[in-house]
Amino acid sequence: MEIHVELKTVSKMFCGCKNDPFGADKPNIYTCPVCLGLPGALPVPNRKAVEWAVLLGLALNCEIPLFSKFDRKNYFYPDLPKGYQISQYDQPFAVRGFLDITVGNEKKRIGITRVHLEEDTGKLMHATVDDPTSPSGLRGASKKVSLIDFNRSGVPLVEIVTEADIRSSEEARIFLKKLHQIIRYLEISDADMEKGSMRLEPNISVQKIQSRLNRDKIQKLPPYKVEVKNINSFSFAKKAIDFETDRHIAILETGKYPQQETRGWDEKKGVTFSQRSKEEAQDYRYFPEPDIPPIRWSKSQISNFKALIPELPDTRIARFIKEYGLSEYDATVLTEDKKTADYFEKAVKSKTIPAKTVANWIINKKADISKLSPEGLVNLIQAKTQKLPMSEKDLEEVINKVLAVNSKAVVDYKAGKESAIMFLLGQVMRQSHGRADATTTRKILENKLK
């Protein structure tokens, strides 16, 4: 799996331009000589972006090499103003990590090959615009044009590459969700799939289980793979993988191998389609970026980075279970995003309400936590759960009301159906908003129905 994530640094990767391509209300307003690739302009790396790439690497249990560098990836495309993308080739910021996921009841480790930093490209738009210069001279004449918006050009982008450890579309989905969660925990990206600030690229190949382990028990991969580019949701990733595995199996069963190629995902039709075959594969002519000095870390810098990593979901789940006595389910739900988990911890800090109750309120969405402060939630729970003793007169009134509108239950009870009294008791509890004492109510009911 390859995953691209746009970092939410204030400025772009190699210049001071504002990094907000989705917030821009016009094209090409966040641009400068550097991100437009004008003659003579030079890139200066964004320190924050570099630090965040390292943080992500550490969160994914990677090694951080003490030496790293940027490289140029040379290719032509109109959205790439310099004719090359500044990326990292053979010495990325983070290598050899892993992420543990739970599939069903089993734990599984997905290897992380690398985490590297690069720059995003501009965005092409193909549109039809008015053409006042049309030779026909017709009013309303139009022409087809391709327009480029460079607001996104030079936005910092991290790429995460996994080992070929993922065995099913479901594993892929679980892995991606967890990765997404960690990125959000680190607060380095919105990782908003719809906006395209997180883009997924599964690489798929299929083989029979028995051939997966050869005699030496060394895993051998099939001699081909198909990459599906730029998927923007977890469920599409799952669907694309399923579509591809079915397609591959059909081909493999005829005794052939699927073609090694890059494919796109058509979300409307739910199919993949061929984009570029192996023969058309690009030679990117990577070489070290001469405009940016290599990056050298000291060991103490790396340990300082480690200290910056917040408590990640797995650790937090374990702590919630231990510290607050929550069920694994509750702990998992509460830690799904950092905000909710932080909210929960603030609310239980006062210790006025049992943690389990607070968890229950948040999970079952009894209150809108986006509008209510943690203290507010505590007060609300307190108000709603404290039982004010109900006066006998008030209780009588409620009981009389219940008896009056539930005459069928009354008849049933009198006819000997003892369970009918439970129904009536429930009605009283409900009408009194739980304030009625169950034992007292039952006694009164029994007296009244004699």
Add this chain to the structure above:
Amino acid sequence: MITDKSIKEIHLGLRKKEFSCEELIKETYGNIEKYDSRINSAITIVDKKTVLDKARQTDNGKKEFDLLTGMPFVLKDVYVTRGIRTTCASNVLADYIPQYDATVYKKLLDLGALLIGKMNQDAWGHGGSTENTDFGPTHNPWDLKRVAGGSSGGPAAAISGRMTVFAIGEDTGGSIRNPAAWCNITGLKVTCGRVSRYGAIAYASSFDTIGPMGKSAEDCAVILERIAGKDPYDATSSPASVPKYTSFLNKPLKGRKIALPKDLLGKGLDVEIKNAILKAVNKFAEIGAEIEEVTMPIFDYGLAVYYVIAPCETSSNLARYDGIRYGFDRSKFTEETIRRIMIGTYALSAGYYDAFYRKAQKARTLFIKAYQDILSKYDAILMPVNPTPPTVIGELMSDPLQNLLADFYTVTQNPVGVPSLAVPCGFTKDKLPIGMQLIGKMFTEELLLNIGHQYQQVTEWHKQKPDIIS
């Protein structure tokens, strides 16, 4: 002529009102009008009236001002200048008007220096003779049949022809030193990282350096102390503090050790140039320096290293000139530029990278070591700049290989990163200029300028000007 004087002398003259800035500017424009139709040093001349207005403002301005205030200068046409056409001598950018200023240009503007023109060069820096240009070759003021050298040929010829007081050149493999030597001026290739490259149109980024060109080592020192230093817009610019270069100029050379690579004075070197170098050696000995012979056999591989790495980087640097956003498309590249792009593209391709680019980078490390070995024992290395006197126009263009060989002495310093000062040191019997270069350790420009200045205190070569300039 006012423009015969040094920067310091002109500055004093302006302050004492011996002459006005207006007169100075009129003189430079006068010389352009008189000579440049024959020399062709300029691609774009800045509007005279605008510059004269600024000159008058300088004359009427405050009494205390910087050494470069009101000083006319020219730029090699690689530097982007907001609102002023910048072509890099290529038709690809024939109508390109930049939207921002190169750092070096901005620094000079801030000091009140006055830009006169954007000068001719080999397109994109691809060449050593200012013949690979879409604006016609620059002619050597010392012999109009001959080339001015390159790639910064325009700026060198303009100084020689007194059309400016100084220039900012750019040196990737000799582009400042080569034309300096052939036009009898002084030029400094600075240490990699000493001067910001922001706004200099890149040829080979890891070799490109921005440096001063002038009539003397002293002028170069004055300019360098004003353009050097860290630039937040150039990640490769050095944070090392900038020495006051002029304060080192008058140190005596006694005890300074200069290495002379004897094996570089043999085959392929013009005899007159060799003799001029040996005379310079004697001069240095007279003024107290110790000269010792060394060898640098690794030089045989210099051109190979340079002509792999530089084309690789240029093939990438020139990719942006696709004609989509500005300029014209690739059909406007010259044959020489296409050759370098193709060589670089080939050398970086899958399957060839290890054999070419990687190997060249390894050899580059050997060069670094070879220079370190000598420079750990000596203050400077002395060698020629060019193997021959300036060639006749057309000669090099018809022979691409000979064209490369002309760079023999100047292409190894850039891959290593060391500074090198080119200084006039004589003439051939046909009165064609000869130059030598002094190469120093990283960030020791003050020492090179000191040695160059001391040499110029006891020699007159740098004061000579071409016959056509009256």
